[in-house]
Amino acid sequence: MFLVSLIYTSEMTGSMDFMDILEVSRARNEREGITGVLLFCNNNVVQCLEGSRETVNNTYARIVQDKRHQNPLLVDYRILSTRLFSEWSMGYVPESSITQPTLLKYSVSQDFEPRLLSGESCLRMLAELTRKVSTV
Numbered sequence: 462m463f464l465v466s467l468i469y470t471s472e473m474t475g476s477m478d479f480m481d482i483l484e485v486s487r488a489r490n491e492r493e494g495i496t497g498v499l500l501f502c503n504n505n506v507v508q509c510l511e512g513s514r515e516t517v518n519n520t521y522a523r524i525v526q527d528k529r530h531q532n533p534l535l536v537d538y539r540i541l542s543t544r545l546f547s548e549w550s551m552g553y554v555p556e557s558s559i560t561q562p563t564l565l566k567y568s569v570s571q572d573f574e575p576r577l578l579s580g581e582s583c584l585r586m587l588a589e590l591t592r593k594v595s596t597v
């Protein structure tokens with residue numbers, strides 16, 4: 462069984478209890494060998510899931526049914542040789558650490574438009590943001 466990573470973006474349907482989502486996600490991901498990172502910005506969600514193909518696919522299928530967000534868009538799906546977020550059962554990037562210089566580095570403007578990012582840019586941006594923050 463080999464490693465894959467999946468990135469999607471979606472839109473929040475209302476005000477989300479981030480801490481509740483993180484708590485449930487971390488407990489379940491730890492049991493299932495999933496690592497990754499989650500961020501919320503301008504009502505958008507961006508999440509990366511890493512783990513076995515079967516587990517990542519099943520987790521994504523469950524997450525997209527969740528009524529707390531809508532319009533999921535699969536941004537990247539790839540085979541991995543090494544996890545990028547191995548330290549996080551689900552890392553969290555607070556909105557305050559998503560700066561305009563970082564956005565400009567990975568996209569055509571300094572606006573946060575995850576639907577316009579390539580999979581590679583999105584993955585690299587998540588990796589940079591996660592390195593910068595000490596997650597809660």
Ligand SMILES: Cc1cc2nc3c(=O)[nH]c(=O)nc-3n(C[C@H](O)[C@H](O)[C@H](O)COP(=O)(O)O)c2cc1C
Nearest residue numbers: 482485486489490506508520523524527529530551
């Ligand atoms: C934005 C978002 C991200 C989520 N991330 C995860 C996750 O990484 N892992 C996970 O198990 N559940 C995650 N969830 C929660 C799932 O949608 C689901 O509520 C949870 O896994 C419990 O599923 P169950 O009630 O079928 O057991 C996330 C939900 C949302 C809205």
